[in-house]
Amino acid sequence: MTSPSLALTARNLTLTLGSDRKPVEILRGIDLDIARGEVVALLGPSGSGKSSLMAVLSGLERASGGSLTVAGADYTALGEDGLAAARRGRIGIVLQAFHLLPTMTAAENVATPMELAGAHDARERAIAELEAVGLGHRTGHYPTQLSGGEQQRVAIARATAPRPELIFADxxxxxxxxxxxxxxxxxxxxxxxxxxxxxxIITHDEALAKRCERVLTMADGVIVSDTKAAAKGKAA
Structure with a gap:
């Protein structure tokens, strides 16, 4: 049973893609514990498996083998619908490409996931979260009317508004x-x-990694180092 002090636990986690004739091992036996409230950076070269690991840990991709418990849910025992339900409200995701819906305003982009989860106060929470990220004056603007930085602020508001236990940023x-x-x-x-x-946070930026409490480094589908770092910076 997973310790209540842990946000996630992975044991011998694997991910294999491709055909049976030409399988490609993406993750090759990941063992990982992340404590609740911890700030972790995941470093590694392109193709090392960073984004694939995030996809598995966040429930966007099913592992091929091993065990994984995230926010108290046994991901390895869940089907696609179960994974979607487990993610809802527990997991926030911020991606490089923002992934905002172009036909929705900033407020609608933040509120819609909460509405789909059954929140009755989604609009109010969305407005409050946009104000918290400095966009209280842009709630009615569409993504094309926002700068790249503003769009990412909306994406952060969308990820944090439901108060998830875990946030993944790629x-x-x-x-x-x-x-x-x-x-x-x-x-x-x-x-x-x-x-x-x-x-x-998945990153290639070592300066950013130093602002995190812990730095994991991946290579060839495995974690090759796991070190504690002294958190630095204005917000770390």
């Missing part, structure tokens, strides 16, 4: 200039601190 500054990227990281770390969520 290269959240990848489409932004350096200055805007630093602002987004400050904001993401600040919102995590205020909500108490566990945060896993």
């Amino acid at each position: 290269e959240p500054t990848g489409n932004l200039d350096v200055a805007t990227g630093e602002e987004i990281i400050d904001l993401l770390l600040a919102r995590r601190a205020e909500t108490g969520a566990t945060l896993l």
Whole structure:
């Protein structure tokens, strides 16, 4: 049974894609414990398995083998519908490409996932979260009317508004200039601190990794190092 102090536990986690004749091992036996409230950076070169690991840990991809418990839910025992239900309200995801719905306003992009989860106060919570990320004056704007940095702020608001136990961020500054990227990281770390969520950031930026409490490094589908780092920076 998973300790209540742990946000997730993985044992011998594997992911194999491709055909039976030409299987491709993406994850090759991941053992990992992440404590509740921990801020973790995941480093590694392109093709090392970082994004695939995040997809499995967040329930977007099913593992091929091993065991995985996330926010108290046994992911390895769940089907697709069960994984979707387990993610709802427990998992927040921030991606490099924002993934906002272009036909919806900022407020609607934040509120809609909560409405689908049955929240009756989704609109009010969405507005409050947009105000918290500095976009109280942009709630009625559509994604095309927002800068890249503003769109990522909306994505962060969407991820944090349901108060998930875990937030996964995959290269959240990848489409932004350096200055805007630093602002987004400050904001993401600040919102995590205020909500108490566990945060896993996939990044190639070692300076960002040093602002996290713990740094995992991947290569060839396995974790090759796991070190504690002294958190630094304005929001860390």
